[in-house]
Amino acid sequence: MKKMIFAVLALTAASVFSWADSSPFKSDSPDEYVVEKGDTLWDISETFLDSPWLWPEIWHANPEIENPHLIFPGDVVRLVYIDGQPRLTVDRTVRLTPGGDAKLEPTVRVLPIEEAIPAVSLDKIASYLSRSRIVMPDEVEGVPYIVGGSEKRLITGKGDTAYARGTVPDGIGNFDVFRQGETFVDEQTDEVLGIHALGIGGVSIDKIDGEIIRVHVTRSDEELRAGDILLPNVERSVDSIFYPSAPDFPIEAEVLAVEGGVTQIGKMDIMIINQGDRDGVQVGNVFEAFVRGETIEDRVTGDTLKLMDERAGLVMVFRTFEKLSFAIVMEATRPMAVGDLLRNP
Helix, strand or coil: CHHHHHHHHHHHHHHHHHHHHHCCECCCCCCEEECCCCCCHHHHHHHHECCHHHHHHHECCCCCCCCCCCCCCCCEEEEEEECCEEEEEEECEEEEECCEEEECCCCCCCCCHHHCCCCCCHHHHHHHHHCCEEECHHHHCCCCEEEEEHHHCCEECCCCEEEEECCCCCCCCEEEEEEEEEEEECCCCCCEEEEEEEEEEEEEEEEEECCEEEEEEEEECCCEECCCEEEECCCCCCCCCCCCECCCCCCEEEEEEEHHHCCCECCCCEEEECCCHHHCCCCCEEEEEEECCCEEECCCCCCEEECCCEEEEEEEEEEECCCCEEEEEEEECCCECCCCEEECC
């Protein structure tokens, strides 16, 4: 009997040590954290977890609160045990008096979803959520384009009159104005992956005379220039609430471009990668970034050697298109560059 008890205790201890070795939680993880305005889901995940992309695996939605999958300033994220396993959940509190809190009962207070904390600071990605997009060649073929401003000005801003040339589809009076950027092509297959279109403003149609279109500039994030194209103003639902997660299956991507055309990429920089919806990439997917190993010559033997790829940090996808995606650098242990590789964490 003593041997049996000892065996059970030994097995229990072994399982505890095994869990401790594989636990996603940091050794100094707090028991709870009060969410503050300005926090991001990545920040909170890093507070508790060694690997922030494991958030979906350890999150337990509290069924007693409104929108249990969202986190708001003032919420308390707690480390709890459910069926013997550590999980994170949220308690929603409401401030009654200075220094006094009360637990929020279901449906007592409904918070606007817009107030939920985002995965990453929206200041960093806002223009890429609302202004930039990836378009295909057929989407921009034959569309109207700016030819100049009034009084022969080549650039115009908000409130100005400008002129465009082209054919306006029936029933459309408002357009977004885009500046065509780089066209991305698969080097192996020559397939066009997309064109980076930077949104710079908006116009409304004033008058059409043949192929000449007079427009009023209603929005100007940058000055409009000759050659900028007009695309119909279409409301697109772009979700800013998402969660860090690992891809569902192995994916390898390559960095094609970086915001501003800089040569080296650091933390919070925006990049365009060569994988998208068709490849299974999802918003929130986290990848490890690797600097490609150099190719060198062995001076002893004359052989050509390929050095190992070196880990450079973490990036998270925040918007996907059919063949490409936008991602942001969340961690940078060394400078990255166009051509570097992304792999599952």
